Amino acid sequence: MENPEAKKLVSIKNLTLTFNAGKKNEKTALEDVSFDIYEGETFGLVGESGSGKTTLGRTVLKLYSPAGGSIEFDGSDINKMKKKELADFRSKAQMIFQDPQASLNGRLTVSNILGEGLDEAGFTKNKEERRKKVLELLHMVGLNEDHASRYPHEFSGGQKQRIGIARALAVQPKFVIADEPISALDVSVQAQVVNLLAKLQKEQKLTYLFIAHDLAMVKYLSDRIGVLHWGKLVELGTADQVYNHPLHPYTKSLLSAVPVPDPVKEKAHHVKSYDPSFEKDGQERHMVEMEAGHFVLATQEEAAKYKADQN
Amino acid sequence: MQTPILEVKNLEVSFATYAGTIQAIRGVDFQLFEGETLAIVGESGSGKSVTTKTLLGLNAANATVKKGSQILLGNTNLADYKEKDWDQIRGKKIAMVFQDPMTSLDPTMTIGKQIAEPMEKHLGKKAKEAREAALALMKDVGIPDAEEHIDDYPHQWSGGMRQRAVIAIALAAEPDILIADEPTTALDVTIQAQILNILKAQQKKRKMAVIFITHDLGVVADVADRVAVMYAGKIVEKGTVNEIFYNPKHPYTWGLLSSMPTTSTALGSLHAIPGTPPDLLYPPKGDAFANRNAYALKIDHEKQPPFFQVSPTHEAATWLLDKRAPKVVPPEEIQKRQAYWQEHFVKEG
Numbered sequence: 189m190e191n192p193e194a195k196k197l198v199s200i201k202n203l204t205l206t207f208n209a210g211k212k213n214e215k216t217a218l219e220d221v222s223f224d225i226y227e228g229e230t231f232g233l234v235g236e237s238g239s240g241k242t243t244l245g246r247t248v249l250k251l252y253s254p255a256g257g258s259i260e261f262d263g264s265d266i267n268k269m270k271k272k273e274l275a276d277f278r279s280k281a282q283m284i285f286q287d288p289q290a291s292l293n294g295r296l297t298v299s300n301i302l303g304e305g306l307d308e309a310g311f312t313k314n315k316e317e318r319r320k321k322v323l324e325l326l327h328m329v330g331l332n333e334d335h336a337s338r339y340p341h342e343f344s345g346g347q348k349q350r351i352g353i354a355r356a357l358a359v360q361p362k363f364v365i366a367d368e369p370i371s372a373l374d375v376s377v378q379a380q381v382v383n384l385l386a387k388l389q390k391e392q393k394l395t396y397l398f399i400a401h402d403l404a405m406v407k408y409l410s411d412r413i414g415v416l417h418w419g420k421l422v423e424l425g426t427a428d429q430v431y432n433h434p435l436h437p438y439t440k441s442l443l444s445a446v447p448v449p450d451p452v453k454e455k456a457h458h459v460k461s462y463d464p465s466f467e468k469d470g471q472e473r474h475m476v477e478m479e480a481g482h483f484v485l486a487t488q489e490e491a492a493k494y495k496a497d498q499n
Numbered sequence: 500m501q502t503p504i505l506e507v508k509n510l511e512v513s514f515a516t517y518a519g520t521i522q523a524i525r526g527v528d529f530q531l532f533e534g535e536t537l538a539i540v541g542e543s544g545s546g547k548s549v550t551t552k553t554l555l556g557l558n559a560a561n562a563t564v565k566k567g568s569q570i571l572l573g574n575t576n577l578a579d580y581k582e583k584d585w586d587q588i589r590g591k592k593i594a595m596v597f598q599d600p601m602t603s604l605d606p607t608m609t610i611g612k613q614i615a616e617p618m619e620k621h622l623g624k625k626a627k628e629a630r631e632a633a634l635a636l637m638k639d640v641g642i643p644d645a646e647e648h649i650d651d652y653p654h655q656w657s658g659g660m661r662q663r664a665v666i667a668i669a670l671a672a673e674p675d676i677l678i679a680d681e682p683t684t685a686l687d688v689t690i691q692a693q694i695l696n697i698l699k700a701q702q703k704k705r706k707m708a709v710i711f712i713t714h715d716l717g718v719v720a721d722v723a724d725r726v727a728v729m730y731a732g733k734i735v736e737k738g739t740v741n742e743i744f745y746n747p748k749h750p751y752t753w754g755l756l757s758s759m760p761t762t763s764t765a766l767g768s769l770h771a772i773p774g775t776p777p778d779l780l781y782p783p784k785g786d787a788f789a790n791r792n793a794y795a796l797k798i799d800h801e802k803q804p805p806f807f808q809v810s811p812t813h814e815a816a817t818w819l820l821d822k823r824a825p826k827v828v829p830p831e832e833i834q835k836r837q838a839y840w841q842e843h844f845v846k847e848g
């Protein structure tokens with residue numbers, strides 16, 4: 189996605205988010221985060237537990253109000269949208285969750301879960317059309333007519349996640365945030381769901397923000413990757429740049445911690461430790477562009493050092 | 500030949516449910532040797548947890564261990580144990596670490612007390628002595644400033660720290676066997692790496708045998724000496740970690756290894772095993788994997804394959820290993836692994 193012609197679908201500028209502002213348990217979950225997501229790409233977001241990935245996803249969907257900065261969707265600031273524009277945004281941006289069980293209404297049949305989404309978006313003129321659209325959605329995610337009258341608990345984890353995906357896609361979104369959509373699934377089922385996401389993206393020109401712990405999967409699916417640490421974006425680049433030529437010591441440590449399914453390599457391999465204390469030394473750091481499209485959060489001296497380390 | 504410290508023979512476990520009898524474990528055999536790590540991998544619902552819970556008598560009330568099943572720990576058959584007998588085994592001979600540390604921690608008791616308790620109970624340590632030992636163990640499992648935190652309650656700790664506490668509790672009575680069921684699945688990779696290192700170091704120090712359940716093949720590659728692959732209540736392949744990763748024979752193992760992306764996998768070309776596993780209310784009569792297996796022979800649908808010996812340490816239950824079976828070409832990812840096997844593990848001549 190280095191194409192300069194590519195259109196920015198989501199533009200996040202200097203985003204800061206604070207939980208419990210002004211209280212004793214105040215927590216800055218996101219600090220001065222900036223990046224863009226281009227139309228049609230998959231942007232992967234990685235980082236340790238508590239780094240702010242889910243918070244970022246939810247803020248982009250306008251579920252939290254930022255303390256500072258702005259988020260533009262298709263050119264408009266989501267926090268300044270008027271009623272009609274907002275309703276439009278709500279259907280164009282959807283989320284797929286880690287736990288499909290928790291996100292599906294257990295008292296509705298699959299047909300009604302999907303139908304609800306279709307109704308919401310005003311896509312159904314009559315019963316017959318609703319039924320037809322529900323079937324289309326089921327086929328799209330590799331399920332069939334037989335599944336329509338069943339309830340979520342009658343499905344396996346992978347099938348539930350397919351229903352979750354179908355529900356998100358019912359309203360024909362342009363942008364989908366997938367927050368750890370495969371973490372709870374079996375290895376073989378993970379591959380099914382990931383292939384499905386890739387297929388749907390191609391067919392419907394979807395844009396994804398893909399949040400995951402599994403760095404191999406993120407590398408596999410993403411065009412570009414952002415690395416979050418303690419609420420700050422510390423590195424940003426193409427999947428190849430970040431994965432194969434990491435700059436920030438945190439990214440290097442994170443990548444080194446990923447076990448590879450290759451016993452000879454894995455048993456010989458050591459995890460690089462990371463001492464984050466310098467992040468709190470009070471120095472100002474900025475995103476420095478080290479090569480086209482590859483940014484690292486650093487002071488000028490650190491940037492020079494990272495560059496030297498790479499060669 | 501080394502004698503195993505634990506030997507499971509023809510283990511069968513079923514569950515009585517509303518809908519009928521679920522045949523969850525359908526004849527499982529394996530051995531465990533001193534100081535080794537045996538990893539159990541396999542599809543969700545294949546019986547990994549039930550198998551290991553049975554070793555501790557921890558199955559749900561609707562479970563039945565079939566007559567004739569053997570779980571031999573030395574000269575005793577644990578399959579015959581009654582509830583009152585298990586106290587001698589649990590925590591003392593065999594201890595367990597679960598995925599969610601909160602399920603194995605008591606929220607109302609300090610962490611120091613929870614670690615000291617098995618020492619008092621099984622090792623006959625006095626309270627003060629046990630507290631000292633608990634403190635040492637907390638340091639062993641990498642809990643920083645242990646002195647300050649010995650009287651903390653579990654809710655005050657992060658997930659990674661809690662899992663260290665659970666490991667400390669499991670190690671407290673110096674068991675010979677540690678069962679770890681997805682101990683790092685809920686943790687991020689950084690914390691996972693720390694926990695795995697702690698487990699490996701403690702295992703070495705104590706010459707403990709470990710049964711490690713995980714669905715992450717990277718973790719298996721890291722920790723395992725030997726691997727058992729389970730599918731639909733049976734072990735379908737077992738071997739040394741190198742045999743399973745570089746020279747796998749069962750199509751299910753092929754499917755598993757091919758469904759993880761490597762750094763060079765092109766988008767859209769990730770292999771996914773189609774379909775879903777069989778319903779164990781009605782186990783199929785042939786190889787349970789047959790209906791998802793692109794390599795299935797006619798006989799796979801009709802008759803249970805026996806184990807075919809690949810090497811003294813490696814066996815797989817697939818008709819593809821029968822002399823009469825046609826030669827098949829495994830998936831590309833597997834061919835690459837086999838090439839590595841040929842080059843590094845097969846001696847000339």
Ligand SMILES: Nc1ncnc2c1ncn2[C@@H]1O[C@H](COP(=O)(O)OP(=O)(O)OP(=O)(O)O)[C@@H](O)[C@H]1O
Binds near residue numbers: 215241243244
């Ligand atoms: N509603 C909330 N109120 C207060 N603090 C919160 C809230 N939600 C999240 N936090 C805190 O904000 C930080 C970021 O949390 P977040 O859930 O975004 O992390 P994450 O990167 O998604 O982690 P994980 O990988 O575990 O899902 C954490 O310190 C978390 O405890």
Ligand SMILES: Nc1ncnc2c1ncn2[C@@H]1O[C@H](COP(=O)(O)OP(=O)(O)OP(=O)(O)O)[C@@H](O)[C@H]1O
Binds near residue numbers: 523
């Ligand atoms: N109490 C129970 N009643 C009925 N069936 C049960 C019970 N406990 C387990 N089972 C069944 O036994 C089979 C094996 O379950 P088990 O928990 O061992 O799977 P697993 O391999 O550990 O899967 P996972 O990877 O999801 O943890 C499954 O089909 C499960 O539904």
Ligand SMILES: [Mg+2]
Binds near residue numbers: 241
């Ligand atoms: Mg999260």
Ligand SMILES: [Mg+2]
Binds near residue numbers: 548549680
């Ligand atoms: Mg389990």
